[in-house]
Amino acid sequence: MKYVDEFRDKEIALGLAKAIRAEVDLARPYRFMEFCGGHTHTVSRYGLEDMLPNNVRMIHGPGCPVCVLPAGRIDMAIHLAMRPEVILCVYGDLMRVPGSQGASLLKAKARGADVRMVYSTIDAIRIAEENPAREVVFFAIGFETTTPPTAIMIRLAEKKHLSNFSVFCNHVLTPPAMQNILESSDIRNIGGVEIDGFIGPAHVSVIIGTTPYEFIAEEFGKPIVITGFEPLDMMQAILMLVRQVNEHRHEVENQYRRAVIRDGNLRAKEEVSTVFELRDRFEWRGLGRVPYGGLRLKPAYTKYDAELRFGMRELCVADDPACECGAILRGIKKPVDCKLFGTVCTPVTPMGSCMVSSEGACAAHWTYGRFRDHQQRPVS
């Protein structure tokens, strides 16, 4: 696979691993959080932990937009989908996400809800055009990466005078969540956050650039390296973070130059700011209510806001009290420290956000890494 295999080259990887080993100071820990589930997936799938010195530890952060969606928002979507006039369009990986009491959109579909899996926002528009007598709602979800397509779709619906189309908006923003991880109020309960640097979201930065993370590097003194999702990208980023730590620097560096520029994609940012505005607070699964952590439609577009159109009531559902997601997302505990891990909580029966999508910390460890809990020796 041209343009992919180059980023999975074993020899270069071994060279980078050697460089990391040569530069780390064995007398101190290096704890780096990868914010994105895509990075967590790469760490687990390629077994990067086996290639790092013991004192370099990867902390698996919030994960992907699916993992951070609270159960209450899934319940809201299920209620909406059960209305006979509604066709709910969702991305496939949302289908299995548990709401309260094990409910999911997949189960709602089996009970008769008209839930349709779509692969792009355009599919939702097409379904609305084909079903003028029904109400078509698009379940919009995602970090900054998937927000521009939703904005463009809403403007397209307006241009087409589609009156049976609306959006259940669950778009969230990454910089406020990163800030929340570092200064969350439950730190008193769960102990201090021990993070020495961040692997920054790559696809997000393709849209918003690197500048929105500068205040975090600056105010919290944490180095950030915006990084691609290939294993070599990550190895290089880890080396860059090790160097920043060793040199007492805390900057936003851009490892992913092949796709990210400092200011991001201006056209996409403009589309987003035309249609969306900040919510004061938005609940993230595992993190709680994050100030300015989500988006909603601007007043000029509220006729496309499903929450208003259908008078949807905000539902809050607490995760299982034994679930340690909050501490895991902040790097204070590991998946195996949770009593529920691998017993009642598995990818088939997820209890908390970290197990929900394959990119969550617990799911990644369960799926790819749990052999390490039983034997310290890596395979090879």
Place this chain on the structure above:
Amino acid sequence: MRGHQCKLDIKNGCIDLSHGSGGRAMAQLISGLFHEAFGNEWLARGNDQSAFDVGGGRMVMTTDGYVVSPLFFPGGNIGSLAVHGTVNDIAMAGARPLYLSASFIIEEGFRFSHLKMIAESMGEAARSAGVHIITGDTKVVERGKADGLFISTAGVGVVPDGLDLSAENARVGDRVLISGTLGDHGIAIMSKRQNLAFETDVMSDSASLHDLVVKMVEAGGHGIRLMRDPTRGGLAATLNEIAQQSDLGFRLQEEAIPVKPDVAAACELLGLDPLHVANEGKLVAIVSPEVADAVLAAMRAHPLGCDAAEIGEAIADDHHFVQMATSFGGGCIVDWLSGEQLPRIC
């Protein structure tokens, strides 16, 4: 099937509820379409069952249901798939497949011309596998209740005396062989799914593996512990299943696992892992180290095994993990899939 029958209008006609009623229309469909396609002496007798010879050895029997969507895909259709799948289930026991049954649940409105194409490719697949479809059943359901067409099959075959392929035979140190590239069928199907259609030259690998099995048994004899065809759930599900049943673990070398570049690229695009994607013409064999090279050579000498490879070995592991040394230099588990494999959003 007796009495006056007018010909089916294959070109323009379609299934209606009368074709499942048990009356003349149904008889006409069976004789005019299925018997034409499957034609053999057992069916010609027109009974609701067929008596048959099996010869010496132990008999194996299998049954399976086919609900694939789309019904036609690059490299085959639901009919040829039903034959290949059933033949392979029999062949994995080291058995010679002999007879099949086929039961059709057809939706009202289904076109005769499509049914004919499906039946003909079933007949063709059966003939080339040396099996006979000797009994069947036809039901017609109302529009919207069967996604076009479902086929369910049963098959019987005979295992040669003395051959016993089973998961509990596997031992630490046994080698894992795979007969070719992974994921071809799943990607061919996905490339034709509504909403997901993408350009690829990948064809389904759907094929009957009984002849390959014969060659492998000739080369490896009792050194072959067991064989499985990694269909739904892919290689990952198959090896996890074997690990549980044999009370062992496996250690794979990712670099050794054959995957076509086009399949790898499509998986990359969709966020899927080729180890989880379905195959319909591949087998995994667990063989003793003494015969591994001979069996591998026999596989490579057969057209359906030309890309065969040794991909790992059985290890002692109370947790029954399937571990893999990644081509990148680290290690990971190859786990079952949790639920259906769905494309990721970001």
